[in-house]
Amino acid sequence: MQTSYSSSRILLPVRPWFIGLSLTVALLLNFLPTAAWPGVPDWLALVIVFWSVHEPRRVGMGLAFLFGVAMDVADASLLGQHALAYVLVAYGASSLSRRILWFPLAQQALQVFPLLLLVQLVQFSVRSMAGADFPGLAYFVGPCLATLLWPVLTFVLLLPQHQPVDRDANRPL
Amino acid sequence: MDHQPPPFFKRGPAPLALLSFYVTLSVALLVVDARLQTLEVLRQALSLFTHPVQQFAHLPAQLLDNATGYFVSLSRLQDENVQLKRARLENVTTLLRTQQLEVENERLRKLLAVKERQQASGQLAQILYAARDPYSRRIVIDKGQQDKVVAGQPIIDDAGVVGQVTRVFPFVAEVTLITDKEQAVPVQIVRTGQRSVVFGLGNGQLELRFLPANADVQNGDVLVTSGLDGIFLPGFPVAKVVHIERDTSYSFARIFCMPLAGVENFSEVMVLDPRPAVALPAQLASEAAGREAKPPVRAGQARKKRLRKD
Numbered sequence: 001m002q003t004s005y006s007s008s009r010i011l012l013p014v015r016p017w018f019i020g021l022s023l024t025v026a027l028l029l030n031f032l033p034t035a036a037w038p039g040v041p042d043w044l045a046l047v048i049v050f051w052s053v054h055e056p057r058r059v060g061m062g063l064a065f066l067f068g069v070a071m072d073v074a075d076a077s078l079l080g081q082h083a084l085a086y087v088l089v090a091y092g093a094s095s096l097s098r099r100i101l102w103f104p105l106a107q108q109a110l111q112v113f114p115l116l117l118l119v120q121l122v123q124f125s126v127r128s129m130a131g132a133d134f135p136g137l138a139y140f141v142g143p144c145l146a147t148l149l150w151p152v153l154t155f156v157l158l159l160p161q162h163q164p165v166d167r168d169a170n171r172p173l
Numbered sequence: 174m175d176h177q178p179p180p181f182f183k184r185g186p187a188p189l190a191l192l193s194f195y196v197t198l199s200v201a202l203l204v205v206d207a208r209l210q211t212l213e214v215l216r217q218a219l220s221l222f223t224h225p226v227q228q229f230a231h232l233p234a235q236l237l238d239n240a241t242g243y244f245v246s247l248s249r250l251q252d253e254n255v256q257l258k259r260a261r262l263e264n265v266t267t268l269l270r271t272q273q274l275e276v277e278n279e280r281l282r283k284l285l286a287v288k289e290r291q292q293a294s295g296q297l298a299q300i301l302y303a304a305r306d307p308y309s310r311r312i313v314i315d316k317g318q319q320d321k322v323v324a325g326q327p328i329i330d331d332a333g334v335v336g337q338v339t340r341v342f343p344f345v346a347e348v349t350l351i352t353d354k355e356q357a358v359p360v361q362i363v364r365t366g367q368r369s370v371v372f373g374l375g376n377g378q379l380e381l382r383f384l385p386a387n388a389d390v391q392n393g394d395v396l397v398t399s400g401l402d403g404i405f406l407p408g409f410p411v412a413k414v415v416h417i418e419r420d421t422s423y424s425f426a427r428i429f430c431m432p433l434a435g436v437e438n439f440s441e442v443m444v445l446d447p448r449p450a451v452a453l454p455a456q457l458a459s460e461a462a463g464r465e466a467k468p469p470v471r472a473g474q475a476r477k478k479r480l481r482k483d
Contacts, residue, residue, distance in 0.1 A: 031223075031230035033302040057184070061195045068199070073219040074227055076304035076311050076340070076347050079212050080202030087195040091188060130207045132308035133354060133375050139307055 011161040014055055018160055022047055023059075027067060031074055038138035041146035044071060045119045048086055049112055050153055052093035053100050064090035077123075078130060085122040089115050109150035116143035213340065217318075220342045231302065293406050295445040296320060298328075301345060310353040310375065310436075312336070316444055317344045325404055327445045333410035333434035334358060334398060335442055346444075350436050351411065352377050360411050361399040365389050368399050371412055371430060377437065379412045381428035386419050390428055403448060410434075 026047040034040045044067055051059035068083030075082065092115050093100075100111045120143055128134070185191070206212045296316065304311040316322045318341050328335045328348050336356065340347040349356050354375035361368050367389065371379045384390060394414040400407025412430035419426050453461060 027226065028230045030305075031227045033231060033234055035303040035305045035307075038307065060188075061191050065195045065199065069202075069219065070223050070226075073216055074223040075306050076309065076313075077306045078203055079206040079216060080199040084196065084199035084203065087192065087199060091192045095188065126203060127308045131355075135307040 010163065011158065012163055014058070014161055016058065019051055019055065019059060022157055023051070023063070023067060027070065030071060038136065039141035039145060041142045041149065042116070042119060043146075045086060045089060045116060046146045046149065046153060047157075048090055049093045049115050050150075050157055052090045053097045053108075053112070054158075056094035056097045059090070060094060061087045061090045078126065081123050081126050084126065085119045088122055089119050092118065105151040105154060108154070109147050112150055113143065113147040116146050119143070216340070217342055220345075224342065224344060293445055295326075295329075295443045298346075298442055298444050300440065300442060304347065309355070310350040310373065311339070312348050312350065313345050314338075314348055314442065314444070315345060317342050317346050319344060322346045322444060323447060326447050327405045327409075328442050329409055329445060330434045330438075330440060330442045333412075333432065334405065335432075335434045335436055337404070338444065348442075351432055351434075352379060352436055358405065358411055359399045359402045360396040361407075362390065363395045363397055364391070365394075368401065369396075371396055374429075377432075378415075379430040379432060381414070381430060382425065384426055384428060386421060386424060386426045388426055388428075390414055390417060390426065392417060395433070396430060403450070406445065406448060 023044070026043040029043040048059065048064050048067065052064075064086035065083050068081075068086035069079070071077075071082040071086075072079045093112075096111065096115075100108050103111060117140065120140055124135075124139070186194075202212070298314040298316040301313045301315050304313060314328070322338060322341050324338055324341055326338045328337060334351055336348045336350040336353070338346050339349045350373070351358055351371070352373040352375065354373055356373045357370050359368070360371045360381075367384070369381050369384055371381050374380050381390070381396070392414055396411045396413070398405040398407055398409045398411055410433045412432050414428055415431050416429040417426060418428075
C-alpha cells in the first residue's frame with residue numbers, strides 16, 4: 001500500500017488472494033464472447049495496470065507475461081502478442097506508480113490512458129509486422145472506455161482495504 | 174576488494190533486467206509462432222488450462238440462449254414446421270432426380286473409365302463463438318482432436334463453403350473463414366468453367382484475383398470449388414460476384430464477391446472428411462516418390478507461396 005493524494009484514510013494491506021481473484025475475473029471478462037462489439041475494453045490490461053500501479057512489489061511482469069500467454073492461446077492470436085504488450089505495460093505502470101498515485105483520480109485516469117493505448121499499439125504493430133490490416137478506429141475505443149472506468153475500478157478494487165470508520169473521541173487520530 | 178553492502182530489502186532482479194528478459198521471451202515466441210509455426214503443441218497444452226475457463230465464461234451466454242429458445246412461442250414453431258415441410262416437398266423432386274442422376278453418372282463414368290467422383294462425408298459441428306482477435310476472421314467449433322479433426326479439413330454449411338480448419342485443440346478447433354485475409358480457395362466460375370483463386374479481403378468480402386480486365390465475368394456469376402487443390406471437393410458453392418471494376422490502366426479486373434454460405438452466422442456446420450490423396454498416373458507417382466514432396470496442408474498457404482515465387 002502506498003501513500004496517495006487522497007490518503008487521509010489509511011488503507012489496510014492488500015490480501016494476495018484478492019489480487020488473484022481480480023485478475024481471474026478480468027480474464028473471465030476477456031473470455032466473454034464479445035467479438036461482435038469492437039469497443040469493449042481489455043479488462044485484463046486494465047487490472048494489470050491497476051495492480052502494477054498500486055502494488056508494484058506484488059504484481060509485476062511475471063504475472064503479466066503468464067496472463068498474456070493465456071490470452072494469446074484463448075484469442076487465436078499470435079503467441080506472445082498479448083504477453084509482450086502486458087509485460088511492457090506492467091513495466092511502465094510500476095515505474096510510474098509513485099507519480100500516478102499523487103494525482104487525484106481523474107488525473108490518474110489521464111496518466112493511465114497512454115499506458116492502455118500502448119497495449120493496443122504494441123499489439124497493432126506486432127500484427128501489422130505479421131501482415132495484418134488496420135482493424136479500424138474502433139480498436140482504439142476500448143482504451144478510452146477503460147480510462148473512463150479507472151475511478152470506478154479504483155473504488156471497487158480498493159473496497160476490501162477500506163477500514164471501518166469508528167471514531168474514538170478520546171484518540172482523535 | 175569491492176564490497177557491496179548487503180541488501181536490506183530483497184527485491185529480486187532489477188526491473189530493467191526483468192523487462193528485457195520477458196520482452197526477449199515474448200519476441201522469441203512471436204517470431205517462432207509467426208515464421209516457423211512450430212508452437213502448436215505448446216498451444217494445445219496451454220489450451221487445456223484456458224479451455225475450462227473459456228467454457229465457464231461462455232456459460233451465461235449459453236444459458237441465455239437456451240432460455241430464449243425455451244420461450245419461443247408455439248405458433249412460431251408450428252409455422253416453421255409447416256414451411257419446412259413445404260420446402261421439403263418442393264425439393265423432393267430435385268432430390269429424387271439427383272439420386273438417380275448420381276447413379277447414372279457413376280455408371281457412365283465407369284463406362285468411360287473415368288475416376289469416380291468422391292462422395293462427400295463428414296460430421297456435424299456447432300459453432301461455439303467467434304475468436305476475439307480483430308485482425309483475423311476465425312470461429313471456433315466444438316469438435317477437436319477427440320473427434321479426429323485434423324488441420325486442413327474443409328467446413329461447409331447448407332449454402333456453401335464456410336472455411337477451413339487451421340488449428341486443432343483437444344476439444345475444439347479453429348476455423349479460418351473464407352473471408353479471412355490469409356485464406357484462398359481455388360474456384361471455378363459455373364457459367365464459363367473459368368478457373369481461378371478467390372481470396373478473402375478481411376472485410377466480409379472476397380476478391381477474384383488475376384483475371385484479365387476483359388475476362389468473361391458478370392455480376393451474379395456463381396463460383397464453386399474447383400477441387401484442384403486436393404483439399405476441397407469440387408462443386409461446392411463458394412461465392413457470388415457482386416461488383417466488377419474494369420480499369421484499363423490495370424491489367425487485371427477487380428472482381429468482388431460475397432460468400433454464399435452464412436459465414437458470419439452462428440449455426441451448425443459440417444466438417445468434411447479430409448480428401449484422400451489423388452492417385453497420380455504410374456509414371457508421375459514414381460517421380461514424386463523419388464522427390465518425396467510434402468503434401469500441402471492448407472490450400473491458402475500453398476497457393477500463396479506459389480504466387481510469391483512467380
